[in-house]
Amino acid sequence: MVSKVIFREIDKEEESSIIESLYEFGYAKIKSYFNFDDALRIGDWLTSKHSELIAKNKSYNEKIRAGSKDKIIFSIHKYNDIFLDFIDTSIVRKILIKFLNDPYYRLIPNELPNFTLGYFNARSSGNELPLHMDNYVPYSGSVPLACQVAYYFNKSDIKNGCTIVVPKSHKSGTYADRSSTDIKHIICQPGDCVVWDSRIWHGTTNNVESHDRWALISTYKQWFLKQTLEMTSTISSSQYSKLNNIQKQLLGFCAMTPKNEFDSVSTKKGYEDLPTLIN
Ligand SMILES: O=C(O)CCC(=O)C(=O)O
Numbered sequence: 001m002v003s004k005v006i007f008r009e010i011d012k013e014e015e016s017s018i019i020e021s022l023y024e025f026g027y028a029k030i031k032s033y034f035n036f037d038d039a040l041r042i043g044d045w046l047t048s049k050h051s052e053l054i055a056k057n058k059s060y061n062e063k064i065r066a067g068s069k070d071k072i073i074f075s076i077h078k079y080n081d082i083f084l085d086f087i088d089t090s091i092v093r094k095i096l097i098k099f100l101n102d103p104y105y106r107l108i109p110n111e112l113p114n115f116t117l118g119y120f121n122a123r124s125s126g127n128e129l130p131l132h133m134d135n136y137v138p139y140s141g142s143v144p145l146a147c148q149v150a151y152y153f154n155k156s157d158i159k160n161g162c163t164i165v166v167p168k169s170h171k172s173g174t175y176a177d178r179s180s181t182d183i184k185h186i187i188c189q190p191g192d193c194v195v196w197d198s199r200i201w202h203g204t205t206n207n208v209e210s211h212d213r214w215a216l217i218s219t220y221k222q223w224f225l226k227q228t229l230e231m232t233s234t235i236s237s238s239q240y241s242k243l244n245n246i247q248k249q250l251l252g253f254c255a256m257t258p259k260n261e262f263d264s265v266s267t268k269k270g271y272e273d274l275p276t277l278i279n
Contacts, residue, residue, distance in 0.1 A: 026170035026200035039190035043153030069126025107270030119228040124212040125161020134198040146198035153214040161207035176201035
């Protein structure tokens with residue numbers, strides 16, 4: 001298996017074009033963001049890990065409410081540290097920061113992220129995923145509540161459950177219209193990455209092939225929103241000791257709900273309030 005994922009640099013020109021595409025169309029594709037062969041290796045590992053999980057627990061899909069054809073592994077970093085590398089990438093630092101950072105946060109310098117990772121999961125498409133949005137509230141304007149970053153480990157095309165979007169629908173101010181025909185199929189190669197404003201209507205095609213279409217789907221949210229999974233409790237103490245402050249903050253360690261009023265009355269913290277150790 002891969003020991004470290006190296007992401008390529010994003011220069012100023014590419015950064016501006018990704019940001020422009022996100023504002024204008026609601027999504028952007030970053031080609032060859034990490035190594036093609038490493039991506040395939042991670043995809044193979046996911047296929048065998050998923051089989052192992054299903055073999056150990058026949059009702060695994062039922063428990064996580066996944067369709068029978070879907071393959072999904074939540075909190076994938078619990079099974080392999082390599083996925084921690086995907087938490088704090090240059091897409092997060094250079095792109096998402098423009099959309100999700102609270103400029104009045106103050107306790108963390110504005111040039112560093114103050115939003116959090118709501119959750120991430122590895123998913124291989126099964127049945128078609130109908131058009132939906134993940135922003136909870138539809139509205140137009142330039143500031144989403146959430147953005148998603150997808151890292152592809154296999155080729156992803158119409159036949160094996162590629163991501164689909166309705167370009168510009170993030171500006172519609174409405175929930176997804178599932179009958180929309182203005183669909184763009186985002187064809188990707190292993191190592192590509194796609195980022196989208198969570199207001200965009202998106203989903204996947206049906207996977208009619210026997211090959212998996214693994215991608216890591218990371219959902220980042222503004223810091224004051226409840227994380228979908230309690231990410232802080234998914235981290236082991238040995239993982240915690242290896243994380244940098246930015247990874248810890250993205251995992252929600254600066255936005256934990258205080259136990260009581262004597263502990264604190266604020267969910268907004270800086271790095272100096274990070275726990276030094278966790279159990
Ligand atoms: O797997 C994909 O390509 C899209 C996943 C998705 O739409 C979601 O997790 O909300």
